Amino acid sequence: MVLGGKMKRNIKLTIQYDGTNYYGFQRQAGRNIDTIQGKLELCLAKVFKEPIKVRGSGRTDGGVHAEGQVVSFFTTSVIPVEKIALALNHRLPRDIIALKAEEVDLNFHAQYHAFGKKYVYSFYQGVTPSPFYRLYSYFVPYQLDFEKMEAACTLLKGTHNFKAFSSSGSNVKTFERTIYDIDLIKNGNHWQVSISGNGFLYNMVRIIVGALIDIGRGRLDISCIEEALETTNRNLLGKKAPPHGLCLKEVYYSPINYEE
Amino acid sequence: MVLGGKMKRNIKLTIQYDGTNYYGFQRQAGRNIDTIQGKLELCLAKVFKEPIKVRGSGRTDGGVHAEGQVVSFFTTSVIPVEKIALALNHRLPRDIIALKAEEVDLNFHAQYHAFGKKYVYSFYQGVTPSPFYRLYSYFVPYQLDFEKMEAACTLLKGTHNFKAFSSSGSNVKTFERTIYDIDLIKNGNHWQVSISGNGFLYNMVRIIVGALIDIGRGRLDISCIEEALETTNRNLLGKKAPPHGLCLKEVYYSPINYEE
Structure with a gap:
């Protein structure tokens, strides 16, 4: 797919986090970077040099942890998929970790496609x-x-x-x-x-x-x-x-x- | 022993702590309550209603943990020894725990008597x-x-x-x-x-x-x-x-x- 003249890619990202210091997964106005989603989007934007919105498989509450949360997002960046996790981990705080990134079909959605x-x-x-x-x-x-x-x-x-x-x-x-x-x-x-x-x-x-x-x-x-x-x-x-x-x-x- | 007209007791206390949020075991001027010793002495003073100085078996550095650190201290309080750990745990933050208290000989010293x-x-x-x-x-x-x-x-x-x-x-x-x-x-x-x-x-x-x-x-x-x-x-x-x-x-x- 072409997005603003550039190829659009869909990335499935598996992450782990210690939820102790966050208000939960979901982005919240006013405390954006104190949520997993907000913090992740901030770091993704720095790595991909474009604004990124992630969709999670679902929310987790404040204090809840994840060893295998999955999010997906679109990007026009050409960064090789096998380098995404490493690049992201350089930006992320130590209580959130990107485990692996995979390029997936454009219609894949982390929430709707979960069984x-x-x-x-x-x-x-x-x-x-x-x-x-x-x-x-x-x-x-x-x-x-x-x-x-x-x-x-x-x-x-x-x-x-x-x-x-x-x-x-x-x-x-x-x-x-x-x-x-x-x-x-x-x-x-x-x-x-x-x-x-x-x-x-x-x-x-x-x-x-x-x-x-x-x-x-x-x-x-x-x-x-x-x-x-x-x-x-x-x-x-x-x-x-x-x-x-x-x-x-x-x-x-x-x-x-x-x-x- | 009589201390200011009251019986003096020597208590040996075994504690555990997660050292993450502390500058180490030893009390330090200016950041007293951000040390294990300082925090412990503060809570002991509240439980015993008198100032308490503890002697540790030794120091641990900032970030170092303990599952079996031992301290000893004198008190004139008559609180039963088997109630000390529980009373203390009501006061201590969740990253420091009193495991057990024992009444020991007055010449026992947590550091000098360690083998x-x-x-x-x-x-x-x-x-x-x-x-x-x-x-x-x-x-x-x-x-x-x-x-x-x-x-x-x-x-x-x-x-x-x-x-x-x-x-x-x-x-x-x-x-x-x-x-x-x-x-x-x-x-x-x-x-x-x-x-x-x-x-x-x-x-x-x-x-x-x-x-x-x-x-x-x-x-x-x-x-x-x-x-x-x-x-x-x-x-x-x-x-x-x-x-x-x-x-x-x-x-x-x-x-x-x-x-x-």
């Missing part, structure tokens, strides 16, 4: 919170029941109306989503919930994990999961887990083999 | 630095030779004059120190040097690790280790490794069984 995503939520049990995990894992000062939490995960798998597992504040047409896989992983006192699906409602993973932890410590009964799925009543579930335990691991751009 | 220390230095190899390790592990953009580095470790073990492995700026009487154990540990691309000894000169671990990495990438020959030990010439070794990879793991307060 699904994988998130991992990390938390740990103990007496004293660790200064070393405070930014990346949620401290839970209770003993948790692994079996109960694992059983609750099983109930969430599949296609459901997840309205009870969402915060208001986004405009979505339907609350039906499919969870392909949800696993509780144990590594000593450090546990993770790994969850992949075709799409996630606003705060969905954090509400799921908050409910799982409440079930694990005995504050909620496992029956609340089925009841919440049936009644779509958000009040049946506890508080959402805090953002810093959450990490966007991967965005899928090819169909997922899934059997219910 | 030795254990440090771990973390680094990782790769193409792109990770935003998640940037505060806790040193990024090395080279492939390193494990066998060569391990062989170099063996040469460092034992009692030597480590003057070549120290920065100027501290007043020590002798440069002789004993390294009890030094191990290179491999976990995928994440490697660690674990090193225990009866005492460490200023920057000694960081200079050792800097030299090991230079040997691993082929910039220094392994012979420089023996030469540096013999000649005490600091210039034979490369740059010291940066502070953020370093962590004080443990301070030993009982004799170490060591055979050369």
Whole structure:
């Protein structure tokens, strides 16, 4: 495609970031460079010597991390694709990293072409919170029941109306989503919930994990999961887990083999 | 002991800290509360309702972390020893944590009674630095030779004059120190040097690790280790490794069984 007399290219960029020091992924008037998108666009403009607008696969909230966020953007620059990540990393702050850039079809869109995503939520049990995990894992000062939490995960798998597992504040047409896989992983006192699906409602993973932890410590009964799925009543579930335990691991751009 | 009409107690406190946001352990005029010691003393004064001066097992530089730093201090407060850590953690920022408090003999001194220390230095190899390790592990953009580095470790073990492995700026009487154990540990691309000894000169671990990495990438020959030990010439070794990879793991307060 020709853009202002120059060839237009579409670049798919995979990035990682530590979300601690940002107001989330999405650009915001007034605090633009304190968002991932704003900071990225600023550095891209310097590398490509033209204004760049990126489209992300989706937003992440302030404090949420990403190991495999994907954005796409158009450019007329002729910079070789294999040099983009390196050039960008020279400009980016150390808490945002470009992993790889690929030239893709002009109609590729990081959000609309995503088939699904994988998130991992990390938390740990103990007496004293660790200064070393405070930014990346949620401290839970209770003993948790692994079996109960694992059983609750099983109930969430599949296609459901997840309205009870969402915060208001986004405009979505339907609350039906499919969870392909949800696993509780144990590594000593450090546990993770790994969850992949075709799409996630606003705060969905954090509400799921908050409910799982409440079930694990005995504050909620496992029956609340089925009841919440049936009644779509958000009040049946506890508080959402805090953002810093959450990490966007991967965005899928090819169909997922899934059997219910 | 009676102090101003009150019983004096000596408390041994084990703490952890993420050193990222501090100018190091030692209190400094003008930036007192931006040091670990200053911040700790401020919070101790609030908990004990009296001024408290702590003595650390030793300093750590700005950016260096600790999983097992030990301090001791006197107090006339009658607060039960088992409540000290919890009370303190309510006051401390989240990057400093009190692990445990013990009441010890009045002549115990965190520095003078230490028999030795254990440090771990973390680094990782790769193409792109990770935003998640940037505060806790040193990024090395080279492939390193494990066998060569391990062989170099063996040469460092034992009692030597480590003057070549120290920065100027501290007043020590002798440069002789004993390294009890030094191990290179491999976990995928994440490697660690674990090193225990009866005492460490200023920057000694960081200079050792800097030299090991230079040997691993082929910039220094392994012979420089023996030469540096013999000649005490600091210039034979490369740059010291940066502070953020370093962590004080443990301070030993009982004799170490060591055979050369």
